[in-house]
Amino acid sequence: MNIPAELRYAATHEWVRQESDGNLTVGITDHAQEQLGDLVFIELPQVGKAYGAGQQIAVVESVKAASDIYAPVAGTVVEVNQAAADAPESVNDGAFTAWLFRIKPDNAADVQTLLDAEGYRKSVEG
Template sequence: MNIPADLRYTSSHEWLRRETDGSITVGITDHAQGQLGDLVFVELPAVGRKLGAGEACAVVESVKAASDVYAPIGGTVVATNEAVPAAPEKVNEDAYAAWLFRLRPDDPAAMDALLDARGYQAVIGE
């Protein structure tokens, strides 16, 4: 199972990465894409939208099922990866390259309270 050590994670299968400008990039994990199977539809939040921590803000649908993506921390959407709605299979190919959206966090330290790679591994039991 691919769980990069330099990322943070949620138990709802999002990953987070802090960029040099302080923004936070969010995607879904390799485990999540594997559970969903071939993705065929992705809907991303609008740039500028304010999100509360835990708020459903994106949708990923595979052939088999629809799933919400939750904002891991509170913040404002500053960018979205438009390549993904155009070609959802990119998430299946590399879940950590195919990021979904970037947040400017309300609290820059909030991310540090989330799971690290070992904690996420324990959550998915692998």
């Protein structure tokens, strides 16, 4: 299972990368895309909309099921990856390169409340 050490993770299978401008790039983990199977549709959040931590923010649909994506921290969506929505299979091909959205956190320190790679590995293994 691919779990990059430099990222943070939500227990709900979102990965988070802190960018130099303070924004957070968010996608779904490799484990999540494996469990879902072939993705066929992605509904992205609305740019400019504020979300609370843990609030449903997006949806990914596969041939098996639809799954909600949750905001890993409270903040405002500043960008979405339309290329991922246009080609959902790109998330299957590279879960850690095909990000879904970028969020400006209300509190930058909130990212530290997320799981590190080892914590996420333990949560999915067991």
